[in-house]
Amino acid sequence: MSAPRLEIRLDAIAHNTTSMVRRLGEQGISVTAVTKATLGAPEIAATFLAAGAGALGDSRLPNVRRLRRGGIRAPVTLLRTPMLSEVDGIVEHCDISCNTEPEVLAALSLAAVAADRVHGVVLMVELGDLREGIMPNDLCAVAAGVCDLPGLSLRGIGANLACSSGVVPDEANMAELSALAGRVEHTGGLELEIVSGGNSANVSWALGPARVGRINDLRLGEALLLGCDPLDRTPIPGLRTDGATVVAEVIESGLKPTTPWGTRGANAFGEPPAAVSAAGPVQTIVALGRQDTDPGDLAPPEGIEIVASSSDHLVLRGAHPVPVGSEMSFSAGYSAVLRAMTSPTVTKVYLGAEPGAAPTPARSAR
Numbered sequence: 593m594s595a596p597r598l599e600i601r602l603d604a605i606a607h608n609t610t611s612m613v614r615r616l617g618e619q620g621i622s623v624t625a626v627t628k629a630t631l632g633a634p635e636i637a638a639t640f641l642a643a644g645a646g647a648l649g650d651s652r653l654p655n656v657r658r659l660r661r662g663g664i665r666a667p668v669t670l671l672r673t674p675m676l677s678e679v680d681g682i683v684e685h686c687d688i689s690c691n692t693e694p695e696v697l698a699a700l701s702l703a704a705v706a707a708d709r710v711h712g713v714v715l716m717v718e719l720g721d722l723r724e725g726i727m728p729n730d731l732c733a734v735a736a737g738v739c740d741l742p743g744l745s746l747r748g749i750g751a752n753l754a755c756s757s758g759v760v761p762d763e764a765n766m767a768e769l770s771a772l773a774g775r776v777e778h779t780g781g782l783e784l785e786i787v788s789g790g791n792s793a794n795v796s797w798a799l800g801p802a803r804v805g806r807i808n809d810l811r812l813g814e815a816l817l818l819g820c821d822p823l824d825r826t827p828i829p830g831l832r833t834d835g836a837t838v839v840a841e842v843i844e845s846g847l848k849p850t851t852p853w854g855t856r857g858a859n860a861f862g863e864p865p866a867a868v869s870a871a872g873p874v875q876t877i878v879a880l881g882r883q884d885t886d887p888g889d890l891a892p893p894e895g896i897e898i899v900a901s902s903s904d905h906l907v908l909r910g911a912h913p914v915p916v917g918s919e920m921s922f923s924a925g926y927s928a929v930l931r932a933m934t935s936p937t938v939t940k941v942y943l944g945a946e947p948g949a950a951p952t953p954a955r956s957a958r
């Protein structure tokens with residue numbers, strides 16, 4: 593099998609999705625499964641849907657197009673506020689988009705009317721993380737504006753935390769979102785169907801002792817793919833963390849000094865020289881680098897330490913030589929998966945598919 597490759601365990605993803613759908617369902621919260629880290633891979637989307645997710649979310653239109661080309665018919669929400677230049681495609685392929693800008697909403701309205709469609713809108717509110725969002729005091733006015741625009745239907749509000757500034761979803765900011773939902777409904781004389789509380793960083797809040805209030809949706813990517821809480825990278829109890837593995841081939845292995853010699857400057861990426869490793873007398877190189885994945889987000893096998901990485905080489909230290917031509921597997925975090933999924937140099941392999949659950953792709957690599 594060709595290397596490097598990213599092995600995705602669909603059975604782990606199915607398990608995590610089923611578990612989250614059930615446990616959050618008990619709190620009245622539905623799961624929008626997020627495909628953006630997988631570039632909209634139809635295999636993974638189909639796994640999410642077969643495991644009980646009711647809807648999909650992605651941040652990029654090309655990814656949504658790939659889902660649609662792959663035969664995915666489920667409702668899709670565009671998670672990032674649309675670019676003005678892509679509103680026609682969004683109205684064509686997405687059921688809902690998350691929005692913050694009146695100018696974009698006006699353009700979506702024109703596109704929806706031209707296409708003879710009704711496009712759903714979720715207004716994102718700023719709750720302190722300082723990424724996307726309408727300031728809370730402006731929300732009711734923007735909501736009223738949406739209601740006045742033909743071709744648009746105000747479906748709900750949402751918030752996103754823990755992405756830009758690491759602000760933790762908690763009782764206070766989630767209660768604020770619930771209160772804002774009430775205020776928009778009261779002011780506009782309408783009912784909001786969706787109150788989307790956030791991403792995987794909301795899971796411990798949602799499953800904890802706090803009341804969930806009006807929040808009835810979470811948009812989950814990392815929790816379903818990797819079983820991890822992005823706030824501290826710890827496993828979410830009951831979820832599988834073996835969803836993604838990067839596999840690379842050994843191209844050199846043998847005894848080498850642990851201390852470099854010669855005058856030392858910065859490395860190829862302008863970084864200061866790494867500390868000298870004491871991990872073992874044997875240096876092994878696998879054919880894997882920053883062009884393929886995020887080496888800093890890989891967990892090496894037991895007894896092996898990653899000591900350096902460049903564009904195409906991952907340098908390891910250990911006690912024993914490893915045969916050239918053999919393969920090594922690294923457990924991959926979100927950033928490593930994201931980059932491996934995006935890299936044309938990495939083959940994608942889907943394992944553990946339930947028969948009949950996922951469509952067979954024309955090509956597994958992309």
Ligand SMILES: *Cc1c(COP(=O)(O)O)cnc(C)c1O
Nearest residue numbers: 626671752791792811812813814
């Ligand atoms: C990426 C993203 C998500 C999903 O985040 P995870 O941490 O992978 O769960 C949810 N909502 C928005 C707006 C996003 O951009």
